[in-house]
Amino acid sequence: MGLALKDALFHCYGDYLTWPDDVRYELIDGVAYMMAPAPDLPHQDVAGEIYFQARQALQGKSCRAFIAPVDVRLPKYEEADDKIDTVVQPDVLVVCDSNKLDRRGVRGAPDWIVEVLSPSTAGHDQIKKRQLYERYGVREYWLVHPVDRVLTVYRLQGDEYGKPEIYELKGETAVGILPEIVIQWDDLAARLPIDY
Template structure:
């Protein structure tokens, strides 16, 4: 039986919980954004290597690295879970406050979020999700561009993302929001598309 969403309806996490398990989507300000059935291998390998490095670096420390798919609910101040209209699934994240973790995933802003860009989601990651992460207090937001081999970093300054820093994917980049964590791009390079495939 096919599942259909109502056009122009404002959805909340209450609705989200009733949808089929195989329906992968994000909820941004009440609007549903369907996710591709399965990301490309490059995307998964890059996200997996970043997660592996973060998980390894943070073993035995208070901060915890997580990888999609995992629901991150971003309620407004005092808003009940069922009423929140923002549910996202960042590719990789670190949460340092264990009170934000529960059986459903994460409630509240992760400290560090990484989105590995795909052609089908790059616009949403750059615009809607950047705005959402800023509004809800994500301290550091990374956008990894596998094809261009670039990294864009937004850091929260005074409640707003400042001007982004842009780097080539080389050497190692420290995560300012998470002590003792840096990403070594040399280990990621084998998973990036070669120039003759772009």
């Protein structure tokens, strides 16, 4: 996601729905952030593989895995959809409460979110979105660093994320809040370009 602002105005989901489809934005507290052009192939390979493994692990279960682009609306209270001022599109997400799903996407915090870092999005995902997901109660947040081949995991402890856990992208890593999902890294890491 690029960090160019649409403009200095306050926006909500009602505005967002009127914008052209050829340029994508996310809203965070009413501020529009233009998303970067299509991510590169290694980014998509990482996101697609995590989604694929999560989806397989959840087969026949009540939780559902999704891959971007899916609008995740994060209401502050009980405001109508068109008044919501925060709408994001995480790379991969899992929702266990089917009441949060509708034809437009997700309304409310997913249980697990994965963001795959790109040079243009790393700071935004590690700071602004981490704070956002913590505030809205995303139970577990993963940041995958394909260049460094590192995974950073944040888990909600009460109302805040605890100290992050750092793993290499090798072997396997289970999702703490959904232990049936175990991401296997070795084949994926072997596919990533050395100079990525």
